[in-house]
Amino acid sequence: EIVMTQSPTTLSVSPGERATLSCRASQSVSNRLAWYQQKPGQAPRLVVYGASTRASGFPARFSGSGSGTEFTLIINSLQSEDFAVYYCQQYHNWYSFGQGTKLEI
């Protein structure tokens, strides 16, 4: 089983600033890494797939990078609607999620 570890657990950032979220895989997942955004009471929503391809509906200030075991989601110029929990997920060997990073003001 591939274990996904996200850091930090909670990230406090002010609107307009940059947020950097990290995700580490216990073994290489190539670029088969997705990020999801989840707001309270809502379903998760795909943000990035293939480690760096933005999903429709997300602006260019969302940027994913990485390959192998280390991945990053950067959100520039944070807007109020960006504050949520973000999960990374590998789909290289079955499917597993990180524990989430809560992005808060």
Place this chain on the structure above:
Amino acid sequence: QVQLVESGGGVVQPGGSLRLSCQASGFTFSNYGMHWVRQAPGSGLEWVGNIWDDGSTKHYGDSVRGRFTISRDNSKNTLDLQMSSLSVEDTAVYYCARKGGVGAYDNWFESWGLGTLVVVSS
């Protein structure tokens, strides 16, 4: 647009069974693999299982294998999850999700339903 609507959740006693359904619309259902993902209250996401586009192959997570069964009816655009031998640890919101693309490696979860809550309690 893609729409996935789950139903069938509710309260069930430990050891009981429940069947969830997911109604799909807005895309050619028979072209896409489908997944079930669950989220226990206050917890993260856990993959439950998936089924290929033609229903020929199914896979399950370790915690549900042998107790849960995924099926689909491509003529009705529906996905089902039959759950049996339920325990309190199965209490969660259950989401159906569509595979990212039709390619073999497009295995991210592109679209999600709103979820249905299953509570296992005596």
